[in-house]
Amino acid sequence: MILLIDNYDSFTFNLYQYLCELGAEVVVRRNDALTVADVRALGPERVVISPGPCTPAEAGISVDLIRELAGEVPILGVCLGHQAIGVAFGGQVVRAPRLMHGKTSRISHDGRGVFTGLPNPFVATRYHSLMVDEASLPADLEVSARSEDGVIMGLRHRRYPVEGVQFHPESILTEAGKDLLANFLSVTPAAVSAVGGATSVVGAVGAMDGGER
Numbered sequence: 386m387i388l389l390i391d392n393y394d395s396f397t398f399n400l401y402q403y404l405c406e407l408g409a410e411v412v413v414r415r416n417d418a419l420t421v422a423d424v425r426a427l428g429p430e431r432v433v434i435s436p437g438p439c440t441p442a443e444a445g446i447s448v449d450l451i452r453e454l455a456g457e458v459p460i461l462g463v464c465l466g467h468q469a470i471g472v473a474f475g476g477q478v479v480r481a482p483r484l485m486h487g488k489t490s491r492i493s494h495d496g497r498g499v500f501t502g503l504p505n506p507f508v509a510t511r512y513h514s515l516m517v518d519e520a521s522l523p524a525d526l527e528v529s530a531r532s533e534d535g536v537i538m539g540l541r542h543r544r545y546p547v548e549g550v551q552f553h554p555e556s557i558l559t560e561a562g563k564d565l566l567a568n569f570l571s572v573t574p575a576a577v578s579a580v581g582g583a584t585s586v587v588g589a590v591g592a593m594d595g596g597e598r
Contacts, residue, residue: 388429389413392437392444392465396512399555400435400463403563407570416445421453431459431569434466436553440515441469441478448473451547459546459572461499464513467549470540471517474525479518481536485511489558492538494530499548499568500539503561509538510556517551546572 387409391397397413404411412427416437424432424446432454434447441448444465451460451473462470468478492509494500517537519528529548530539540549548569554562 386427386429387411387431387433388424388427389433390435390445390447390450390466391415392435392439392447394435394437394465396464396553396555397435399553400433400566403555403566404433404570407563407567409570416447419446421446421450424450424454429458431461431572433569434460434462434469436464436466436512439465441465441472444469455542455547456545459569460548461566461569462547462549463555464551464553467540467551468515468517470542470547470549471522471526474542475521475523476526477518477521478515481514481516482534484514486514487512490532490534490538490552492530492532492552494539498529498541498572499550499565500529501568503564503568506533507560509552509554509559509562511552512556513551517549 387404389397389401389411391413401411401413437444447469451470454460472478489508489510491506493506496505517540519537525543526540527543528537529541532538538551553559554565556562
């Protein structure tokens, strides 16, 4: 079962739909409707932290949940969820150079983890005015993707199956967004290398055919 933390955002249900279409069982809970202990009682196999119209400090249990479950279950953060991953491990969130609401960018990536088998670069939709500050990144996190203007578009923990994407894979204008989510569903928690943070993906997909955030 996947626990999808809803940060009060309509895109949460696009994520829900994509994950269900990929065959996942998904439970949605609001970020202030449960505690970390409640999450442990639910026993999710994976956690997805949704986008949202706020900052990580206002995202309910999101940051604490990432800290508590990192290394235990795979975690994917989208937009605000991505920023929450940055904050959870010691990074800072700052203003982005440009407001990017409903705009597309070409995303270049390292071809690993959730980006395995995806076109490089690919077009993705962005909805954010905040970003993770690269200068504040802790050693535990590595940059896995960037936009053409140099903004961090992907983060990966070097030892745990934790990844974040600043763009929206669930947006209809994002190429290979469902493939990215399929890669997340294929990540095996035990197959995370302590050297270089290489995350194994089982049966990874191939290249695709053709507020404050």
